[in-house]
Amino acid sequence: MAYTATPPLHQQAFSLDHAAWIERLATTENLLIVQDLDGVCMGLVRDPLDRVIDLGYVEATQHFDGHFYVLTNGEHSGRRGINGILERSLGGEAQAQAGRYYLPGLAAGGVQWQSRAGQISHPGVSEAELAFLAAVPQKMSDRLRQFFQRQAEPLAGGALESAIQAAVLDNMASPTANLNTFHSLLCDRPGVYAALQQAMQTLMEDLLQQAARQGLKDCFFAHYAPNHGRGPDGKEILWLSQGDESGTTDFQFMLRGAIKEAGVLALLNRYYAERTGRSPLGADFSVRQAPHSHEALLELVVQNFDPALMPTLVGVGDTVTSVVVMADGQPVARRGGSDRNFLHLIQAIGQHFDTGNLVTYVDSSGGELKNRRAVKLEDRDGITVVTAGPGDPRDGDDPLRLNVVFPGGYRQYCQAFQTAAARRKQGPIKGQTI
Known part of the structure; x- marks a missing residue:
């Protein structure tokens, strides 16, 4: 039998070769990790206030200092921000600042920047926009109360108010209605839950109209997570609940341009600036200046970033969806997910720069939320292989290739990440140095 060489990791799909993944992170000097948070390094929970993060993982990120950024639709600051989780784990803000424990990178889809020291700014965001956003959480609370007042069997007063407290995330730059708690409370009334999803979608549309009347037209957009991709109008498609699946749970009112893919450019721009003293897209570049289409974003990178200095990027996420539906008698794949x-x-x-970038997928289906399709595993001659990913198995031409999969969820990923960090700390590092 002829020997068949194993292809490089970036050419594989659904690989479980975590040792090779660790090796790449530990030994590549010109490296940039871009990582989501919820479901990746923390478990998915119904109430964001219940989130916890392992300090061993946080300390491991410090060994990648300058080579690691977060990119999340959540926020750094606020009651439900990642900073509060860190500070509670460490015993206070002073300890977090002294140890430089804050996770650097972009939050709120890319409009909230934080340094390792915990300094926060909102590049490209006006005071008028922040003022409008500040009033949104109260409007979300009011709309939830109005919805349940109209139900034949409304939730009891105490239960409703507790659920609203858990659901309304008063984020500074991305106020959110998170319906996870309501999905649990309405498990025996799926029709009511689906109607609640539609009511929240209507609220998003109402908020956009209110913003336009205040001179803030085209400043915001509605983000639904998870979703079924974007329609012809560019708007995200709501995932209505069916059966046990919760569908869209997060209704985020976000600043226009706050899309994660634009955040990749902003982070690359900072990475180059820190190593060369020059920002390829300008020192004041923000996601709000970036184009929105995949093709235009890629072209901006190709035109402005020196190929000789391009790092190996490792993207890490957990929210990738696809579903095949029938449209005009033909199967059509709707692909979505915030990552x-x-x-x-x-x-x-x-692929363009031939840098061996890795797409890393963390299976978060084992959390409290029932809106993720689990990765399927099978034993073949004593070897565990992935037989189905998180997308619809009928979606055979999905352009996104998940190179490495962590079916064990955030705990398995964090353990591998910490191993890579420990090895990187010891050295030696190979590859091109800028």
């Missing part, structure tokens, strides 16, 4: 587009862009950059 899909930024992972796809990282893949495309790697």
